[in-house]
Amino acid sequence: MTNPYSWLDKSLNTIHRANWYRSVKTIAQKPGAVVELLGKPVVNFASNDYLGLAGDQRLIEAAVAATKAHGTGSTGSRLLSGHRELHRDLELAIASLKQTEDALVFSSGYLANLGTVSALVGQRDLILGDLYNHSSLKKGAILSGATTIDYQHNDLADLRHKLENNRALYRRCLITTDSVFSMDGDLCPLPELIAIAEEFASMLLIDEAHATGVLGNTGAGCVEHFSCTGKELIQIGTLSKALGSLGGYVAGSATLIDFLRNRAASWIYTTALSPADTAAAIAAIEVIKQEPHLRKQLWHNINYLKQQLSDLELLPSESSILCINLDTPEAALNKAQQLIDAGIFAPAIRPPTVPTSRIRLSLMATHQRSHLDLLASLI
Ligand SMILES: *Cc1c(COP(=O)(O)O)cnc(C)c1O
Numbered sequence: 001m002t003n004p005y006s007w008l009d010k011s012l013n014t015i016h017r018a019n020w021y022r023s024v025k026t027i028a029q030k031p032g033a034v035v036e037l038l039g040k041p042v043v044n045f046a047s048n049d050y051l052g053l054a055g056d057q058r059l060i061e062a063a064v065a066a067t068k069a070h071g072t073g074s075t076g077s078r079l080l081s082g083h084r085e086l087h088r089d090l091e092l093a094i095a096s097l098k099q100t101e102d103a104l105v106f107s108s109g110y111l112a113n114l115g116t117v118s119a120l121v122g123q124r125d126l127i128l129g130d131l132y133n134h135s136s137l138k139k140g141a142i143l144s145g146a147t148t149i150d151y152q153h154n155d156l157a158d159l160r161h162k163l164e165n166n167r168a169l170y171r172r173c174l175i176t177t178d179s180v181f182s183m184d185g186d187l188c189p190l191p192e193l194i195a196i197a198e199e200f201a202s203m204l205l206i207d208e209a210h211a212t213g214v215l216g217n218t219g220a221g222c223v224e225h226f227s228c229t230g231k232e233l234i235q236i237g238t239l240s241k242a243l244g245s246l247g248g249y250v251a252g253s254a255t256l257i258d259f260l261r262n263r264a265a266s267w268i269y270t271t272a273l274s275p276a277d278t279a280a281a282i283a284a285i286e287v288i289k290q291e292p293h294l295r296k297q298l299w300h301n302i303n304y305l306k307q308q309l310s311d312l313e314l315l316p317s318e319s320s321i322l323c324i325n326l327d328t329p330e331a332a333l334n335k336a337q338q339l340i341d342a343g344i345f346a347p348a349i350r351p352p353t354v355p356t357s358r359i360r361l362s363l364m365a366t367h368q369r370s371h372l373d374l375l376a377s378l379i
Contacts, residue, residue: 019329020352030055031244033366037345043371045346045361050214050320051294052366053244053287059280063245066279074272079261082272090278093285094237094249097212098220099229102257104250105278107270109209109238110136112248115266116236117176118144119259120203126170128162130154130177132184134207137176146174153181156192163200173202179222180210183354185321187211190226194233205234213242214320219288219295242288245280247273298365301372305363308376315358323349323358324379332357335379342378 015021027044028036031054035044053059066086076082087105094103106112117140121127125146129137132153141148149166151159159175167173175197177188190206197204208221216224221237223229232253239247250260260267287294302320315323326332332348336359339346349360361375 018351019333020350033364033368033371035345037340040343042340042343042345043367043374045344045363045367045375047362047364048210048241049244050210050242050298050362050364051244051288052364053242053284056244056284056287058287059244059283062279062283063276066275070275072274072276074274076272077268077270078272079268084272084275084278086275086278086282087272090273090282090285091249093282094251097218097285097288098223098235098237098251100235100251101254102252104257104260104264104267105239105273105281106248106250106264106267107273108246109207109236109240109248111266111270112236112238112250113137113207114140114143115264116205116234116250116260117141117174118265119263120144120205120234121146121172121174124171126166126173128159128166128173128175128202130181130188132178132181133176134178134182134209137178137205137207141176146170154186154189156189156196159193160196163196163202167200167202173200174205175202176205176207178207178209180208180215180319180321182210182321183323183349183358183360184315185210185317185319185323186315187215187222187225187318190222190228194228194231203234205236208235208237209241210319210321212237213284213288214295214298219292239277239281239284243281243284245284246277247281294365298363301363301365301367304369305361305372305376308372309379312379320363322361322363324361326357326359329357332359335359339375339378342374344375344378346375 031049034041074082091103091105113136121144123145127141127146127148129150130153131150149162151162179188211221213219215222235251237249239245313325329350332350336348346359346361350357
């Protein structure tokens with residue numbers, strides 16, 4: 001008899017041979033522009049903490065105060081014993097930032113996408129998703145049971161073609177897209193997507209994970225950046241990137257949110273966000289509203305680094321994510337190792353996460369000019 005688990009070793013070997021193997025790296029100290037990696041200080045270009053809020057004293061104090069007042073756990077799902085006033089305060093703060101009627105907070109952005117997509121469409125329905133969408137949108141599509149067709153990345157002609165051929169065969173249709181594509185840094189063509197969705201009587205879901213707090217005049221995201229505030233959309237986001245906390249959200253019409261409270265399984269059957277995470281996210285939204293200079297500093301850093309790297313093959317980007325293309329996974333791994341040895345943490349991103357290998361840089365408002373110069377000189 002063969003051991004029923006022996007395939008695990010074989011499978012891992014295949015992953016190693018393809019240079020696809022990944023493992024965790026331990027970071028010490030508080031989040032920031034410089035962190036300790038394997039006992040050595042490195043400038044951090046791998047963090048989603050775009051505004052530097054994850055280590056901000058005000059968020060820390062809000063989290064500590066909420067823990068002292070409400071304890072460490074929320075003890076149940078929102079519909080049973082888990083709901084606190086803090087949760088509602090956070091949802092109202094998100095709706096106010098996004099200028100939507102209401103919002104709903106999930107325990108992560110991943111769960112927000114799983115729950116929302118699978119609640120909005122089912123077996124008689126169609127999902128058209130951008131090929132480069134985040135894993136959580138793709139898995140949500142599978143979970144929903146809807147027929148799912150990917151369109152080529154940001155390719156409106158391909159989307160239109162696929163809608164023309166398929167839309168009439170299905171009851172409801174949901175178009176899904178990242179707003180900032182997380183492994184490339186480019187933006188979706190939102191105004192055009194809104195027009196196509198309207199033309200084909202389709203819902204449009206936009207994932208603002210990397211845009212909230214970064215794009216738009218008030219930091220509301222890509223929707224605000226494109227002056228599409230107030231359009232009927234399903235906006236997803238996370239509290240774990242620029243907001244420096246943990247959790248996810250959906251923002252939209254009051255009807256949409258009321259429906260999701262009744263139908264999104266990943267909201268109904270999971271424990272409510274902890275008081276600490278909730279309070280930290282509320283404090284972060286307050287900082288984002290009160291301190292637009294953080295966002296300005298971030299954009300200053302992005303534009304400065306782009307200028308310094310203008311001789312290189314950068315992927316098109318309009319966000320705080322910049323990618324340098326490399327030919328092979330080995331080349332990307334070697335480059336990342338060289339950078340680490342020189343005190344720069346910038347990860348290699350390889351297949352199967354992305355189609356082509358690259359070094360991915362995440363900029364923060366808290367990077368100093370000297371950090372950016374060091375990176376530019378090494379690359
Ligand atoms: C990070 C990310 C998520 C998941 O958010 P979490 O809160 O980390 O679970 C979802 N969508 C996109 C586009 C992301 O980049």
